[in-house]
Amino acid sequence: MASTACFIIVSKNDIPIYEAEVGSAAKKEDAAHQHQFILHAALDIVQDLAWTTSAMFLKAVDRFNDLVVSVYVTAGHTRLMLLHDSHNEDGIKSFFQEVHELYVKILLNPLYLPGSRITSSHFDTKVRALARKYL
């Protein structure tokens, strides 16, 4: 598992709807905003890259020092973004695919308003389990 990893789901309105620090490293107080900064800035790159390929998984799109941003763009232009420092591309791809499935399940919930924050604890535990499995 990567020592640092931050997973975030960004709605098509560029609003983060789910955030999780999934790294095994000890949490630093200032890490949260730093990760947000990097991921937020990477959205600019994603914006360009997303339309150049038909693949959903965009691989590593941006980097900041030794942190890499991998992105998966769903058909609805929701972006699953992972900030990580390991280079396990296959694992990341599987991770994204499975999280995408979970996200679709969330979307199917009639009580979930698309674009709103995902508060399901079930989703959270599942994502964290997937992170342990693949990252």
Added chain:
Amino acid sequence: MADPSASYLGNTLIEEISPVVMVLRTPLVEDSCRKNGLSFVDALRPFSLFNDIDVPVRTASDQPYRLHKFKLRLHYASEIRQPDLEVSKEHLKKVVTQASDVDTSDLRSDPPQIDSLLKAAESESLSSWFQIFNKELIHIASFSEHEALDHPVACLLVVSSKDEKPINKFVELFDTNQLPSLLNDSVMDPKILKHYLLLHDNQDGTLEKASNILAEMRSTFGSNECRLLTINSAEDGSTDWQDNPWIPHKIDASISQHLGCLLNMDDINEMKNFMQDLASKQIIPHMEQKIRVLNQQVSATRKGFRNQIKNLWWRKGKDDAPETSSGQMYAFNSIESQMRVLGDYAFMLRDYELALSNYRLLSTDYKLDKAWKRYAGVQEMMGLAFFMLDQSKKDVEYCMENALSTYLKLGSSGQQNVTRCGLWWTEILKARDQYKEAAGVYFRISNEGPSLQAAVMLEQASYCYLLSNPPMLRKYGFHLVLAGNRYYISEQRKHAIRAYRSAISVYKGNAWSFINDHVHYHIGKWYSFIEIFDVALQHLLEVVACTHQSVATQELFLRDFLQTVQKLGKAFEVFRMQLPVINIPSLKVLFEDQRTYGSVGAVNIKESLWKCLEEDMIPLLPAARTNWLESQSKLPKKSKDSNICVAGEQIRVEIEFRNPLKIPISVSGASLICQLSAEPESVESEVVNQADNNVDGNSSATVFQNDSELIKLKRNWEQNAGSSFVLSEVDFSLGGSETTVIQFAVTPKVEGILNIVGVRWKLSDSVIGYHSFDSTLLKKKTVKGRRRGGQNAQSPLKFTVIKSLPKLECCIHHLPSKAYAGELHRLVLELKNRSKFPVKNMRMKISDPRFLNAGSLDDMKIEFPICLEKQINSQDSIMQPNVVQGSNGLLFSFPEILGDQLLGDCVIGETTFTWPLWLHTSTTGRISLYMSIYYEMENSSNDIRYRTLRTQYDLEVLPSLDMSVQVAPCPSRLQEFLVRMDVTNRSSSESFLLHQFSSVGYDWEISSLPPDGTTHPFQMLTAGQALSCFFKLKKCNNLETEGMPSSTTLRGSDVRLGPRDSDKALFDISRAPLANFHSYERLDQGKSIQGSSSVDFILISQQKQNASAASDPPRLFSHHSCHHRQESEATICKIVRRDRAVVIDFVDVSYDLIVMKFVSCNIINHNKSIRTTEPASILDNLTKKVKQIIEKGVHHGVAPGDLIVIHGIESGVFVGVEICFPLGVASSPRSSLSGIAEASTNIHISIYSKSSNPQPLQLHVYSPTTTYFSNLSNSYKMALAEQRVLLAREQTDGKGGCSGLDTSKDTNCLNNLRKQTWNPHITSSRSNFPRIHKQENSTT
């Protein structure tokens, strides 16, 4: 693409990569120049750039070309070395600080918007000091030994005309000891072009001496190399330059006022000419020549196929050469150095092709030699050459990337070069509109070098992102934040703030909370460092109420915020502060118009409930109007569209405050902001409208709107001081994430119109928060109807204050919050009227009279439990209050005259008025008691004629005793019943003492069983214990009670429970309040059936007192159980009565005859009817049966005395029989008769109402046995006055002696028999009987 040399980079290259002229001068030269505030080099610098020369140049190729722009770099010999890092750092810092003063003057203004930033970026007006900074950075990397760019091309020797022996001075100046290391270390050719200049200061003397010296020089050094320069020709030293040529070259602009003050136009022209000549006539030709010479050498040794092969071969041999950081040393005469010089000279003279070819050759050489620094330098120059040649992007990028990465590999020694190379590259990319890539390069070089440099690089990167197409705003923001961070580290706070401020425009209004918090927090903090506290607080406010941060961060934010507020030194006022959060929809206004409230609970009760309760107490409003015209005029308009409140009475407002943080906060001095105007409403509304218009007009500028509202609120608040109303102040503290409802109060003192505008509070004693109540939000709520009294659609925060009215206050003393079921309490209602005006017509209504009842004043006279006891002279003469049973409770009118004065006079001022109330908690669970007191004003000139006082109390009732009573007819007596009372103590811990058991009813008399007075020696019932007691109930046929209603006065009889010697007085159940409660209990427990035969019971008990609570009065309990009836209401009661026990000795006699009596009794309580009862065939069928049974018994030879007892009780009514048979005599039908009962049959008797008729019965006994009469039956006819005859048959269970037989079977037999004996045509008559009976009554 445009001409590369015309681009910014092209210009920069021409200026920066230009020949260096080493200047050697005597101190006197410098002195002369100092008079102008300039050094010699500085004085010449403006004229070292030639924009309009036209010099033909011919380098290696034979094609000449012309140079139009040229520059010489003048440096003192001491400057020709690698600059000291520390000094250059200081220098850079100065540049940045200066820029911060210029650039950040508008820190107080609003952060720039993105649009304006974009525009500014496009017009490239952004931060021109970047260019200065970049140039300084490039200068730091100059004079490196690994390249020949900065090697002096020429040497300018300057001697003043004042110097003694000027010729000697010239020679001394070029003393090798003082020359730069470049020349001494044989890195460059020491044979350098020399030019000799004689400087003449016109103030020191005439030109003559100088001319002489010049002549001497010319003879010594050659005519071409010598020049004379005169300066300081101006007379007065006050030459004022319109555009001073030195100013752009000076960094400290402050001392620029008298730069060159002694120089006149002639001097300047002379200097210009000198420089131009130096460049065009000396340096350029020298370089041309050198290029040609070097080119020939290089061609000879390196060009051509043969040389290349040789070179490769030869180089390989050097592989094992020691590797130093800068590669080997190359002497100036080595071919590599010469090639580098050739390349650089060619570059300077803009023969880029030649330069490039040389650089190419060199780069392979250096690569093979692993001279990485030199290799990188060459690659860098190649990249620049490619750019200037406008060749493919790829080549440029390849070269620059190579150079950069090689420099990076070198580590610290290559640091400055990394920066320079990166800057070149970014400029190349920028010139080609590849801003995104440029930003990447900026970011790469920002990682090297000190933080200040990094900050500037990052900021430039951010602008590149802004300029890229489409603009990458998020990257822009991110890099600005990074830059700001670095600025902060290098203590450039203003720059840091500037960077963050620009970043705000990107992050404004997005949902990335951590980013926003970070940016706002840091800006706020930095503003407070530079002591601009108001702006700092604006930003800190944004982060103070962050819910998502950790506890530590929240604490940090709050602490910094409060510290900043303290530093501000004055009260800081915030409009709509988010700490704590105010839940406006939760706002609740509690006020009292004609409805007043006595308790908090009463306020929250639905209005409809009160309305219902007060329905028949309050006079109907329409009744007050005589006709519709009058009503229109009478009701003032204001009372219709706003709430009414009374001067001097509180209006309370409840608002929910929520702490969004996880740390506790303290709020003090929270109070409402109100407005009380005595003027009529029109003015008020106008003001409001005006304000509304203002708001509408400025809806876009939210800041302004907030400000204006804040000012409005503040003004309102300041007007409060000493004004016409009193506000309450509340201090409270909220724990982490806590929500509390805070109640505010305002008390208007004069009449007028009161408007509650908002709320104001103080956070941690330093920050004052304001919040206005938005009326639109509240209106929405009014529509929903949750607000009390929501019938008016007007703002609930607007009140019409009318002049003060009397107001009653009430409280109930001794009301327990917890009670046990059945508990009886005397409560005292205390009424108080604080005003000076009397009230009248007081009435009270209680929601549930079953629980709460008004007593009479006499109840107060005696102590509580004793007042209920039976008194000898108990008369019902006490003054009963006027109690009317209302639809929803009890309406109770207080007497108008009390003793010798009016009630209104009693309830006034400080005196209180008390009235007893009785509480009886008859059911368990939670009980809510509602009470409303109505009263009218004496002086009813107001809008309000009456008021109501509403109180509500909650009570929890715990289970105590559980009583159930069963009544069964007494088997041995007519008109007598057995009563079984089961008592269970259901309480958890309490013990109860049973005290008294009473029957209620006008013709019932209860006595204990056995009839010796008291029943139970142990009267105490501990928790969980159950007890059964038996009583005898007798019906007394006293006719005088007949027809008396059973309502208020209860006749009853009591049995004292407990030890025999108990002398405790019995309680009087026939008086109020027990009687009252009993009647309600009766109502509650079921419909009272008209008729006399039901009976009610009351159990009175006391709580066993603990030793500790001995001083309290004993707690009394009464339990009521109503509507008990005996099993069936038969017309005829029958009993077989035997006078005495008969013992027959069968030894002596063979049979005996027992005489019994069969008594029939007409119990129908009807005088007029005369019944003819026909106890016909009394034992007719039965006898046979008995015979049968006895036959069976004997046959089986069962020993007499074996008895089985079956005893059945079903639902309180005796339905079973008691059969005693010998065992095991079940089945055989044949046997001899052992006993037979006989009776005379078909006797016709008439039994009048309430009379009885005994009939003799005879029983013959033949053998020792116990005989059982199971099924005595009789038929009777009823002769009514109308001659209607009804035939009915009743069964009677009689019991004589008992004979045992098999039980179950014979019971069945018995049942069969019973059926057989019934006459088919009257089988149904029994069940119909009551109905028929009724008909009969109605007909009579």
